[in-house]
Amino acid sequence: MTDRVKPRQNTLYVSSLEKGLRILEVFSEDKLELGLTEIARETGLDKSAAQRFVNTLHQLGYLDKNAETRRYRPSLKYLDMAYAYLWSDNLVQLAMPRLIELSRQLQQTINMARPIEQEIMYVVRIPGYRTSYGASVIGRRVPALTASSGRVILSRQDDATIHNCVNEWPLKRYTPWTTMDRGQILESIMVAREKGYCMSLREVLPDEINIAAPICTLDGTPVAAIHCSLPIIRWTMEQAEQEIVPHIVETARSISPPR
Amino acid sequence: MTDRVKPRQNTLYVSSLEKGLRILEVFSEDKLELGLTEIARETGLDKSAAQRFVNTLHQLGYLDKNAETRRYRPSLKYLDMAYAYLWSDNLVQLAMPRLIELSRQLQQTINMARPIEQEIMYVVRIPGYRTSYGASVIGRRVPALTASSGRVILSRQDDATIHNCVNEWPLKRYTPWTTMDRGQILESIMVAREKGYCMSLREVLPDEINIAAPICTLDGTPVAAIHCSLPIIRWTMEQAEQEIVPHIVETARSISPPR
DNA sequence: TAATATGTATTACAATATAATACAAAATGT
DNA sequence: ACATTTTGTATTATATTGTAATACATATTA
Structure with a gap:
């Protein structure tokens, strides 16, 4: 929850739209599925408001209604938005064929993530053998400081920014192995800056090694990261470093977006 | 464009929300990227309205603004919605591991699609070697009558429904090979009903064979389809039928959702 | 450099969203 | 099976919020 910073209430701001969203x-x-009262509670709207907005969203086809339980859930229409985004993101288009090729070559799970606020978000996910469900869904967010993708993106920023983020951003x-020590995270980022990639162990999933390398524009601004997950039972850090890292990097x- | 059927203007309908959406x-x-005037024109809103809504969406983080051109595009936030949907769709969760396994086994592009209105929408896409960009993006819609997935889903409906849809739904x-003859489409659906799967050739992409099989609930209602794309240069219809079809079917x- | 198109800001007005309230229908517990 | 509570639905008078007109600023084009 962000602490409800009320966007200035000028006449160019339509608060009904905000409430609906x-x-x-x-x-x-x-x-996954909410009734009217729950929606009211969770959004901070009163019962009447929730009623009106839910009704509108239902009529517009954004919310499916279970006629028996009278509870609502996101409809397929939610995916229209994913399509619009993915189609408008040039980097995704540029990267996709190379990510497919990479996944075929390595026979491993390959992801692409982009920074958003203080997190990273998975934008492309090509599942390998035995990929867990959560690891195959786009739109997933992970705190930038926790994800190897986030760290490697940060590693391309200047010192001041890095120190600031490492101290301020959420974890x-x-x-049980997720690093909660900000000193260690800083260290990990500095190693990533040195080496040009970031490896991590059991940070997000208990049985995974992660390897991430940054995608930067020509002027060096980091805009995304490629990221590979390896099952810990079949790989050591050393093997991964030798056999996988060079391909990821x-x-x-090879993916250099304009601007 | 649907012909603007105004949802009844009762007091439980918030039209500002509709306009924003x-x-x-x-x-x-x-x-992909639109200026204020274009948005006004395309949405049918007047300049002032467009201004207010765009401003609101920008402040909420849904639209990114190019500071130089002052044009807007969908932001990463669009993908939050994809995540919410995918997580709430039990069928996707149920199917995912089997789709991954299938793609590994066949080394081909595997999709899952769901019917929506008069189209089908791709919900899961696991790209194989040389998958085109458009064929790797979720949320894509194709008319149900044109897609093999759509036809195979229809084939599980009763005769009256099928005839009605074949005559009414859009193509x-x-x-150059897309079937525009509704008689042939009906034939294709009837074959699919007979055989339990649907094959098509060059309907959507000029160099692809498509194979689709339906996913039904216990009571026989079709709710989705699995779908495989094969490059025409490497496969004949006969080969596909022998080697691929049984696995898809x-x-x-094996995926039988509740309800 | 002028002319045109596009984006931004301001304001007075009224239409639209609001909150309160009442009623109906389920769900829950005894 | 009944009473009680919770949740969903419908109605209405009121003023808050969104509106459209207009003016100004900034780009883009000729």
Whole structure:
């Protein structure tokens, strides 16, 4: 939850739209299906408001209604937005064929992530053998400081920015091995800057090694990262470094978006 | 464009929300980035309205603004919605591991599509070697009568429904070989009903064979389809029928969602 | 450099969204 | 099976919010 910074209430701001969108946004991993009262509670709207907005979204086809339980869930229409985004993101188009080729070559799960606010978001996911469900869904967010993709993107920023982010940005514990020590995270980022890639162990999933390399524009601005997950039972860090890293780094390097 | 059926203007309908969403929806394959005036024109809103809604969406982070050109495009936030949907769709979760396994086994592009209105929409896409960009993006819609997935889903409906849909639903020409003859489409659907799967040739992409099998609930209602694309240069219809079809059909059959 | 198109800002007005309230229909517990 | 609570639906008078007109600023084009 961001602490409700009320966007200045000028006449160019339509707060009805904001409220409606709050309802679209309320559904998540642990809120798959909600009744009217729950929606009201979760969005901070009163019952009447929730009623009106939910009704509107239902009529427009954004929310499916279970006639028996009278609860609502996101409809297929949500995916129209994914399509619009993916089609408008040149980097995705540019990267896609190379990511497919890479996944075929390595026979491993390959992802592309982009920074957003203080997190990274998965934009492309090509599942390998035995990819967990959560790891195959686009739109997933992970705190930038926790994800190897996030760290390697940060590693291309200047010192001041890095220090600032490492101190300010949020962390989230995913496994018993998730690093919660900001000093260690800084260290990890500095190693990534040195080497040009970032490796991590059991940070997000308990049985995975992660390897990430940055995608930068010509002027060096980091705009995304390629990221590979390896099962810990079949790979050591050393093997991964020798056999996988060069391919990830090279593929990332070969993708150079304009601007 | 649907012919603007005004949802009844009762007090439970918030038209501001509708207008705002019209703007989110306006971006598409051929409208990647739009200026204020264009948005006004495309959505049918007047300049003032467009200004207010665009401003709101920009402040909320849904639209990125190019500071130089002052044009807008969908932001990463669009993908939050994809995540919410995918996570709430049980069928996707149920199917995903089997689709991954299938793609590994066949080394081919595997998709899952769901019917929506008069089209089908791709919900899961696991790209194989040399998958085109358009064929790797979720949220893509294709007229149900044109897509093999759509036909195989229809084939599980009763006769009356099928005849009605075949006569009423829209067609779209993608290639010189796209079937525009509704009689032939009906024939194709009837064959699919007989055989339990649907094959098509060059309907959507000029160099592809498509194979689709239906996913049905226990009571026989078709709710989705699995779909495989093969390059025409490497496969004949006969080969495909022998080597690929059984796997697609079996995987589809093995996925039986509740309700 | 002028002319045109496009984006931004301001304001007075009224239409639209609002909150309160009442009613109906389920769900829950005894 | 009944009473009680919770949740969903419908109605209405009121003023808050969104509106359209207009003016100004900034790019783009000729």
